[in-house]
Amino acid sequence: MDGIVSDIAFIGYGRAGTRTGKNGIVPRFSNTLMIGATGMLHDAAAWVAERSERLVLVSRGAGQSSLAELPNVVTVSADWRRPDAFIDSIARADGFVGVQLAVLWIHGNGTEAKRRVLQHLSRLDCLVVNVQGSTALADLKAAAQRRRTPGAGARPITVTLGAVRTGSGQRWLTWDEISAGVIDAIEAEEDRIIGWLP
Ligand SMILES: NC(=O)c1ccc[n+]([C@@H]2O[C@H](COP(=O)([O-])OP(=O)(O)OC[C@H]3O[C@@H](n4cnc5c(N)ncnc54)[C@H](OP(=O)(O)O)[C@@H]3O)[C@@H](O)[C@H]2O)c1
Secondary structure, three states: OOOOEOOOOOOOOOOOOOOOOHHHOOOOEEEEEEEOOOOOOHHHHHHHHHOEEEEEEEEOOHHHOHHHHOOOEEEEEOOOOOHHHHHHHHHHOOOOOOEEEEEEOOOHHHHHHHHHHHHHHOOOOOEEEEEEOHHHOHHHHHHHHHHOOOOOOOEEEEEEEOEEEEOOEEEEOOHHHHHHHHHHHHHHOOOEEEOEOO
16 A cells, blocks of 8 residues: 555645535535534535535534534434444434435544444445545455445445645644545545545
8 A cells, every 4th residue: 555645636625614605505415424523524514514404413512513503403412432322322313314425434432333333324325435544544445345345225435534745744634634535525426535645
């Protein structure tokens, strides 16, 4: 995997969070689901909310997010460290059945919860965007293999977070760069690597 360079490049920065007017956007999805999207993915979540009839937003403090004020956003406050309760709360949320787009940023101690969420989503006719850190490179090959599996309901794609090279070394991606990359992946329905992977 040496020398992988972004295949998205940094297309379209600045699109994240742009609003062309509440009535100017036609909803593209009926129900959508975003997990772990209240931090660095906030702008991507706002973009998805604008294009959804209903967005289910999940994190421990989802209700405190400014996105919770949007009339089409349903918040689920749940902790992925308790996978049983986490899955139950999501599965019970209005709009979970019929989710057409799911964006997951479940990391660290959320491995079991993520496995179970993916299991649920695999039954739906749904684009699943799995956002992962650069340490998850080994998953890229497995994700490509899964995509080739015929008959699967869900369409999994992966967004991998890299870094940006600078004159003096490298830096983390900014939140704008990350949200823009996720939006680009949703629009293309294709894997993306944001930035540079060593
Ligand atoms: N290049 C890389 O590989 C890479 C990888 C990772 C991160 N980063 C950098 O790290 C920065 C931020 O990453 P971050 O993950 O700390 O923050 P974040 O994305 O800003 O926030 C984490 C998200 O997960 C939710 N969350 C956290 N623990 C949870 C739990 N136990 N159960 C349910 N939801 C939970 C949080 O909401 P609640 O707090 O409400 O639960 C929030 O929505 C970015 O700027 C990025 O550049 C880079």
